[in-house]
Amino acid sequence: MLIKGGTLHIGDGRILPDTDILVQNGKIAAIGTGLMDKEVIDASGKEVFPGFIDAADYAGCIDMAYHAHDYSENSSPVVPYVNIKHSVDPDEVERQEFYKSGITSMVMVPGNKNVIGGMAAVLKTTGININQMVVKEQAALKGSVINTVKETFGSRGVKPSTRMGMMNLLKETFAKYQKPEECGKLSYIEAKNRDIFQKVFAKEVPFVVAANTKAEIESVIEGLKPYDVKLAICNAYQAGQAKEAILEAKAAVILGEFSHMSSEVHYDTDFEAILELERQGIPVAISLLTDDNVLGRECLFWTVSKLKKAGAAEEQILRMLTVHPAEIFGIADVAGTLEVGKDADIVICCGNPIEACDAYVTETLIRGQMVYRKEEAVCC
């Protein structure tokens, strides 16, 4: 399939006008001019982007029919050895119609109720079954030190019921699995947990931890200082206020969703400072995850608007939607930019949705398959 004559936003800052993309076997086979193929999508006058990545979400794990809330294994505050992949209902993911907003990949994370909540996975946003959707399994270990944890366990009289309780459990767990031999003979589950932590200590996968406020972010960074791990802070509403700590730790930042229950109002988010972090080399991604919920696809671009209001450049926003999340979760070999050899996750738009409200997606490709085409799209 050939996508002909579009303005390509590569993702690394380059913008190539009137350029073609050749798609073969689900991959980008060539980028250039004058390319030929039998099947052609005319993209002249359109803007072409790499598929956007929602950097944290658990859409598909809620099970609305039975209110099962399959995203948090809240029988215990520390459950490293569960895999979010096993909770995903592909139909429920499909219902979100992510591709209509150009979102082609999502990082499926366990919820924010557990200090250690299990393994995250990167998925494509549509597919006939979960195995087909997987981009990367065991892509991160997920944790949380926000109020949601206290509210879940403290109310039952189970530790943690305080911030010090959460930090205590977090540090204890990291200490235990760094030197498991000091803990005597490990049980079956402890041995599995150790295997997971070994990936974290080897920096094969990041530890993604929810921390809202300046104090929570600084506590996590301080508490995990003894360990050489790849740290990413999600739901990081006050990342701007915790700028120094984040820069020093070189932690990645994943912004939570801002519209739900007036999150921005209550956390006093400093968007200018967050943009400054990104300019100083901190990977910053955006997501639809709230403290105890997830929102609809539109909201990813409502966050884009907040960042634009704070003065973000277009290429900076695009990095947050593509390159940065790909880098944080180790999928830059297959996603994040329009480059030869990567998955053909491609969004074709009438207008530029990072600049204009009246822009809209006309076609979305995931692994070269057209998963969405807008009817009656009359492009300007």
Next chain:
Amino acid sequence: MRLLIKGAVVYTMAEQGVVHADVLVQDGKIIAVAPGIAPEQEDQILHAEGMYLLPGLMDGHVHLGLMDMESGEISETTAPVTPDMEIEYSVDFASKDFTYCMKEGITSVCIIPGSSNIIGGKGIVVKTNCAEGKKEILNSYACMKAAMGGNPQSAFGRRGKAPATRMEILRQFRAYLEAVRLFTESGEREITSAYRRSELLAGVPVLEGKVPIKIHCTRHDMAAVMQVLKDFPVKYTLDHAWGTAPYVDQIAEAGCGVMFGPAGCYRGLGEGREIDFRDVRSLYEKGVEVAMISDAPLLSPESIIYEAGEAVSAGVPVEEALKMITLYPARWTGCEERIGSIEPGKDADLVLFNGLPARDVHARVMYTIISGNIVYKMMIEEEAKKIC
């Protein structure tokens, strides 16, 4: 002292349409909208070249000041029909949500009871500078709140009380309106045993068509309530209105308003999966007046701006989308005399943006003006430096 706003592109939301004009403000009111107004010596001048001037934005459906307290203040759930409840007494007017609204250009909000009751009580319209100690209520009876569907059903049915079903909700809704009619026709003497006098009195201006009923409803609940209301000469808005596609013609015929949102929600089961801005476009094309709502604090108040942008993305013209967050909410909450457009005689509730909201993703509030006073000002870097 007068305030003269010079050189902005003015979206009047009135007959004048979009004009390049100056706007003159005196004693909290707009007194002139015209190009090249000459300033007098005392006038405070606001140079707004390159900016866009809009009427203060309005959200016609919020629960601000009701939910940031520990105990719930949103619904009086001891009975399903409580028409004489006055939401004013539950609101914390000092909530920082109101101050945030000013920062985002929202100058008025209609605060209403929640949706646990079939009839929940009286909503008010207040200006958002209320947290600064200037509580100005524009309309103390802006609407009567009602709710259909799952909310009253679960709030009462789960406790083994009526209503446990939609059919009982519609029965009680009609029974109340019929009791009010009987009460009015009898010269306010006939009181059925089911309602107190004050409950019936609350319904009188509703049946006179002076106060609209604001009905929480979606999908088939809309069809049901529109059918019942054919028998009463009332004004009403269908609020939330998710899953509108099959009912667009019926809504246009009914002549009611629609308050759409909150959007951007997770697509769960039922109505929640049917949020679709193409419906907003269809309603607009049929001549229905649609207002965007955030249901704040459920969504952040400025979400109405993003919702207007989504409507534009779905094909609604920008000026119409902006009416959805200014003129129409004012009209459908009985405040059009005072706010909702930029015309001489109206309150000087105004917002200056550095781009056009619902068109430019980067559009940001530079100034918010309420009753002629600048209540919020964005500090621009160069300007901040000057002050330093």
